Amino acid sequence: MKLYGSVITGAVVYHMAGCVLSQSIPDSQDSAAPPFIGNAVDGQLLKPKVRFVPDAAGVHMDMGNTRSDDFPGPLGESTRVFSNTVPLAFMFWDGPDNLVAELSCDGPNNNIPTNFCLAALDHETLEPLAIWTTPNRTMVSNYMQYKDNHAVLPTLEGYIVDVERVGNSFKVAREIDISSTLPSGSIIASVGYAADGNLWFTATPAPLIGIEGMNTSTIGYVDQSGAVHTIKIANGLIENSFALNNGTLYVATGPAGLEDHAGATGNFYAFRAGGANEGIRIMYNETYSAGDGRKPGGLSRGTGSTPSLLGSKYVAITDNNADLNLVVYRQVDESYEPSAGSSTVCTIRIFPPGAGSNEAALTTHYDGEKYTAVIANNYNAPSLSFLNSATDINNAASNNFSQMAPGLVRIDVSEDGACSVGWELEIRIGTSTLSTITGLLYVYTQDNDLAKQGEYVWYIAAIDHATGKEVWRVKVGAGGVFNSGVSHMQLAPGGAVYQGVVGGAAWVKDIV
Numbered sequence: 001m002k003l004y005g006s007v008i009t010g011a012v013v014y015h016m017a018g019c020v021l022s023q024s025i026p027d028s029q030d031s032a033a034p035p036f037i038g039n040a041v042d043g044q045l046l047k048p049k050v051r052f053v054p055d056a057a058g059v060h061m062d063m064g065n066t067r068s069d070d071f072p073g074p075l076g077e078s079t080r081v082f083s084n085t086v087p088l089a090f091m092f093w094d095g096p097d098n099l100v101a102e103l104s105c106d107g108p109n110n111n112i113p114t115n116f117c118l119a120a121l122d123h124e125t126l127e128p129l130a131i132w133t134t135p136n137r138t139m140v141s142n143y144m145q146y147k148d149n150h151a152v153l154p155t156l157e158g159y160i161v162d163v164e165r166v167g168n169s170f171k172v173a174r175e176i177d178i179s180s181t182l183p184s185g186s187i188i189a190s191v192g193y194a195a196d197g198n199l200w201f202t203a204t205p206a207p208l209i210g211i212e213g214m215n216t217s218t219i220g221y222v223d224q225s226g227a228v229h230t231i232k233i234a235n236g237l238i239e240n241s242f243a244l245n246n247g248t249l250y251v252a253t254g255p256a257g258l259e260d261h262a263g264a265t266g267n268f269y270a271f272r273a274g275g276a277n278e279g280i281r282i283m284y285n286e287t288y289s290a291g292d293g294r295k296p297g298g299l300s301r302g303t304g305s306t307p308s309l310l311g312s313k314y315v316a317i318t319d320n321n322a323d324l325n326l327v328v329y330r331q332v333d334e335s336y337e338p339s340a341g342s343s344t345v346c347t348i349r350i351f352p353p354g355a356g357s358n359e360a361a362l363t364t365h366y367d368g369e370k371y372t373a374v375i376a377n378n379y380n381a382p383s384l385s386f387l388n389s390a391t392d393i394n395n396a397a398s399n400n401f402s403q404m405a406p407g408l409v410r411i412d413v414s415e416d417g418a419c420s421v422g423w424e425l426e427i428r429i430g431t432s433t434l435s436t437i438t439g440l441l442y443v444y445t446q447d448n449d450l451a452k453q454g455e456y457v458w459y460i461a462a463i464d465h466a467t468g469k470e471v472w473r474v475k476v477g478a479g480g481v482f483n484s485g486v487s488h489m490q491l492a493p494g495g496a497v498y499q500g501v502v503g504g505a506a507w508v509k510d511i512v
Contacts, residue, residue: 025083025503028394028479033447033457038472040076044439046465047367050311052245053195056147057092059488060361061433063145063192063244064309067363071491073435073442074510076462076472081508083477086126088498088505089116089487092146096493099123100146100165104486105133116142118151120168124494126505132163132170140206142486143190143241152199154188160201160222176222178203181230185213190241197224198273200249204238205256215257219249219280221273229279235259236267239299240306240361243315248272248283248332250315254302255290266290266302268317270332270343283332284343289321295357297381297404304359308373311366314345314413316373323349324356326375326411328419346419351377351407363434363441365465370412372422374441374465376429377407393480393502395454401428402451408432408443410468423468427461430484431499433491434465441465442497444484445473458482460489460497460508476506 052064060067087104094100105117117133133139138156145152149165150173158179163170178188178201186203193199199222205213217238220230236253243250249271255264270283290302298304303317309331310316316328328345350356357379364373382398393399408429410422429443441463450457461473476482480502487500496509 023085025085025477025481025501025506027477028481028503029455031450031455031457031478033450033475033478035475036076036079036472038076038462038470041440041462041464041471043075043437044464044466046365046436046439049436050309050366052309052312054147054193054244056145056192057094058145058192059090059142059241060306060308061490064364065241065243065306065361066308066365067361067432067488068365068434068436069491070436071493072437072495073440073491073497074462074474074495074508075438075440076474077510077512079474079508080511081474081476081506083501083504083506084126085504086121086128088126088500090142090500091490091492091498092144092151093493094146094149097123098149100151102139102142102144103131115139118153118163118170120165120170123492129168130170134161137161140187141189145192147193152191152193154191154201156187158182158186158188160188160191160199176226178220178222178228181220181228182218183214183216183232186216186218189238192242192244194221194244194247194249194273196247196273198222198247200242200244202238202242202251217253219251219269219271221280223273229273231271231280231282233267237301239302240304243307243309245309245312245331246333250307250309250331252288252303252307252317254300254320256301260301262292264290264292266320268307268327268329272332281338283336283338284329286329286342286344288317288319288327289325291320291322295320295379297378297383298357299359304357304378306361308362308364310364310371310373310413313415314371316362316364318350318358318362318375320357323353324351324358325349326373326419328413328417345417346413348411348419348421350375350409350411351379351405355379355405356407357381357405360431363432365434365436370414372410372412374408374410374432374434376432377405379405393483394456396480399456399480399483400451401430401446402448404428408463408468410465425463425468425470427470431487431489433489433497435491439465440471442489442491444489444499456480456483458501460499474508476508477501482506
C-alpha cells in the first residue's frame with residue numbers, strides 16, 4: 001500500500017554584485033497531486049564504486065560513465081524540496097566543497113540551440129561565485145572533464161580550452177587549436193585527459209543541432225609534446241561521448257552516408273595511443289546492429305548510449321536493433337592483443353519486441369560478485385525541450401512522458417560473462433543516478449495519469465537497486481518549467497539529489 005507522507009518546500013535566493021540572480025521556481029500549472037507517496041527507508045550500503053584512471057568528473061559522473069556516486073541521497077525522511085532559477089545543466093564535483101557547473105547560456109553563435117558557460121557555484125546554496133565565458137568560443141557540447149580545478153572544454157571552433165579555477169575566478173591555462181586536423185563541418189564533441197597526459201578528443205558533424213558535415217568522424221589525442229595524432233572514420237557519426245580508463249578510449253559510431261541504410265551496422269571501438277611512430281592503435285573494432293533508422297522519439301542513428309564501464313572488466317552499450325539489445329564487451333587490459341578474437345561478451349534483448357529504445361548512458365555498478373547495468377526505455381520519447389519551438393512550455397509535447405513506452409530494467413553480468421535480467425519495472429523516466437551509500441536509484445519521472453490529461457507533475461522517485469521496487473517519490477513541481485530538458489540527475493556530497501530543469505534547478509534532501 002502506498003501511504004501519503006509529508007514534504008517541505010523551500011526557496012533559495014542568489015545575490016551577486018548586489019543583484020538577485022535567481023529565486024525559487026514557481027509552478028507553471030496548478031496541481032493538487034500528492035507531495036509525497038510511499039515510505040521512508042533505511043537504505044542499503046553498496047560496495048563503493050570502481051575508480052577509473054583518471055579519477056576525473058564527467059557529465060555521466062566519471063570517465064567510465066557509471067552515473068553512480070559514493071555520495072548519500074535522501075531516504076524519504078522529512079524530505080525537503082528546493083528550487084531556483086539558475087540555469088543549471090551539469091554539475092562536476094572535485095571534492096566535497098568544489099563544485100563547477102555548466103550553465104545554459106547565450107553564446108556567440110545564436111544559430112546553435114545549445115550553448116554552455118562555466119560557473120563556480122557555492123556547494124550548498126548553488127549561489128554563483130564566478131561565471132566564465134568567452135566571446136569567440138562556443139561550448140556547444142557538454143562533454144567536458146573536470147579534475148584538480150581544471151575544466152577541459154570542447155568548442156565549436158575547433159579549439160580545446162583548459163580553464164583553471166583559481167579561488168572564485170577562472171583563467172585559461174591552455175588552448176589547443178586542432179581545427180586544421182578536422183574535416184569540414186565537424187565540432188569537437190568530447191575531450192578528456194588520460195592518466196599518461198595524452199589529451200583525447202572526438203570530433204564529428206552534429207546534424208541534430210544543424211551542423212552538417214562530411215559524414216566523417218575523428219578520434220585523436222594531443223601528446224605531451226603538443227603533436228596531434230588522429231584517425232578518421234568515414235561514413236560514421238559519433239553521437240555520444242566516450243569512456244576512458246587506463247589509457248584505453250571506448251567509443252561507438254552510428255552509420256552515416258553510404259553506410260546509412262536499412263539493416264545497417266554501427267561500430268564499437270577500443271583505441272590506445274601508439275608509440276612514437278604508431279599514432280593511434282585500434283585495439284578492437286566490433287560491429288553492432290544499428291537497425292533500419294532512428295526510432296520514434298530517437299535522437300541517434302546508431303546507439304543512443306555513451307559507453308559505460310562495468311567495473312574494470314566490461315564495457316556496454318545498447319544497440320539500435322528493432323528489438324533493442326544490451327551489448328557487453330570486454331575492456332582492454334595490459335595483456336590484451338588486437339588479434340585475440342571477438343571482444344563481445346554477451347548480448348541480451350531488453351524491453352518488448354519492437355518497442356525499445358535508449359538515448360541515455362547506463363547506470364552501472366560492480367558489487368564484488370556481479371556487474372549490473374540499469375537501462376531506461378526511451379521509445380517514443382517526447383522531443384527534447386531545446387529542440388521544441390513551442391512558446392507555451394506547459395502544453396508543449398516535450399512535457400508528455402505518457403506517450404513514451406515504459407520500462408526500466410537491470411541487467412546482471414556474471415564474472416564469466418553471462419547476461420541475465422535482474423529485475424524490470426514499468427515506469428517512465430528521464431534520467432537516473434545511483435547512490436552507493438543508500439542503495440537507491442533516483443529517477444526523474446512524472447504522474448502518468450495526470451500527464452494524459454495535460455497536467456505535468458514531476459517527481460523524484462527512489463527505487464531499491466537490489467529489488468527494482470519503487471519505495472517513495474517526492475513532488476518537485478508542476479508544469480513544463482520543471483521538464484528536465486537536456487540536464488541529468490546528480491548526487492552531491494551533502495546528501496541532496498539534483499535535477500536541472502527548464503526553469504533552472506530543483507533538488508531534494510532529507511532534513512533530520
